[in-house]
Amino acid sequence: MLEQFRKETDDHSVKGTIRNNILSHVMNNGSFTIAEIASGTGYSLTTVSKYVSEMLENGVINEIERVSLHTKGRRTVRYGLDLNSYYFLGIDMRTFILNIALSDFAGNIIKIERCQDFRFQNSYETLDEICQRVSTFINSLDKNQKEKIVAANMNIPGRVDSHNGTSSSTFHFEDMGETPLAETLSARFGVRTYIENDTKSMAFGEYMTGLNQKYKNVLFVNIGWGLGLGIIIDGKLYYGKNGYTGEFGHVNMYDNNVLCHCGKKGCIETEVSGRAIHRKLIERINSGESSVLSRMVNQRVSITTKDILDAAENEDPLCMELISQTGMELGHQLAGLINLFNPEAVILGGSLSKAKPYDFLQPAELAIRKYSLRLMSQNVYIATSTLGDMAGAVGACLLARSRTFGEI
The missing domain is CATH 3.30.420.40 (ATPase, nucleotide binding domain)
Known part of the structure; x- marks a missing residue:
């Protein structure tokens, strides 16, 4: 049956399109009644009933419960995905x-x-x-x-x-x-x-597990070793012409003469990323400043983003300062994106987003409010990822x- 589904999907057949639209609605919204699907997709009750019966027979969905929507009459069936079918x-x-x-x-x-x-x-x-x-x-x-x-x-x-x-x-x-x-x-x-x-x-993971019930236009920032951007417009990932959207980290913004791994100089990522914090940390320790990571740097032991976050968690002044500076500069750059996209929500994900709020999220939010147009940012929901490492x-x-x- 799956191969038939795939063939109909690949061929863009009418049957495959209708079935996939129904399934898409179910995957986005959870359990459903036939009337709810008809209302949400625009298909007739007869059409929806036909496809639901087919998917029920094939084990794609199953009956969850029968509910009484009125005091009299037959009980309405509520369906859901068969969790173990695929x-x-x-x-x-x-x-x-x-x-x-x-x-x-x-x-x-x-x-x-x-x-x-x-x-x-x-x-x-x-x-x-x-x-x-x-x-x-x-x-x-x-x-x-x-x-x-x-x-x-x-x-x-x-x-x-x-x-x-x-x-x-x-x-x-x-x-x-x-x-x-x-x-x-x-x-x-x-x-x-x-x-x-x-x-x-x-x-996509963050959006589909809760944000999609509240927002349609979201910017998701992935700040870990690098810096990337996921753009959701009208409830869908935005891909552009070739799917290469979101290269936020490679916008040229600084005259710092720092070579980015993309081969160009002055990219946002050279100042706003885990890689940038790592570089600055080594530079400042080598210039004589102290940190709990000094020994690792002096012994040329590889330092990860987690090592830096753990040091900040233990109140290492240098690591806390570098993370806060990064949060502030990230907010500065995000202010421009908010002015451009006018999103409903901005979500910060990636390993650096796990830093204590006062070290990272609060400096970022302060800079966003400072540098963006007030009408654009005053009602924007700004938060860190709820899925964290699982996103x-x-x-x-x-x-x-x-x-x-x-x-x-």
Whole structure:
């Protein structure tokens, strides 16, 4: 039945379009009655009843309860997704950690493995390591779960054309020729695999797990080792022409002569990112300032974003100062985006967003209020991610689900 669904989706048939629109409404809003779906999609009650009956017969949805909407008459059936009908795999790759998760049809994470010893390098070796770890994870699942995995999504940094399954920066090797990365991963994992920019995936996960009930226009900022932006307009991820939107970190803003990893100088990311804090920390310790991380710097031990956050948590003055400066400068740059996009909400995610609010969120919000137009920012909801470290993994699973049943 899944193959039939996929064929109808890929062929953009009328039947596939109607079914996917109904499923999309259900995935966005949870349980439903036929009348609610008809109202939400614009299809007739007869059309909705026909497709709901088909999906009920095929085990895609099931009957949850019968409710009395009136004092007299038959009770109305409320339906929901059959949680165990399909499973989805989410791979969230970051600089210092690899998360591999499995979700049920409703998007609930039922198993996750956090590979804390992972270190990203843009190399064949790292790609092979990821494929091996994912294969091991799949083999650890029970037989029913393994057989019902229908799709996977892998988050990667950089320029990603998710609709064609290609990456222009990460794992883009010459000898792979014209073969899309998504096709290579599908063959290695043994399951249809999609790829997505890591920040877009985090934004999608955050939006679909609560924000979508309140807002339609959201900016999601991913500030970790780098800096990215996920843009949601009218309830949908905004991709632009080739899917390369959100390269906020590579806007030229500073005359600092600092070379960004993109190859250009003066990018926002050279001053506002975990990488920037790391550089400044080493520079200032080498110039004679003290920190609890001084010994690690002097011994040339690798320092992660977590090390810096832990030092700030323990009230290390230098780390607290650098994080606060970064929050303030981030807010300064976000003020411009708020003036441009006029969003309803701005969500700060990524590893640096886990810093204490008075070290990061409050300086960022203060700068936003200071530098943006008052009419633009006065009613904007500004907060840190509710999903935290789980945003990427949740988003990856939900993207795999959404792409299985139509476009995002």
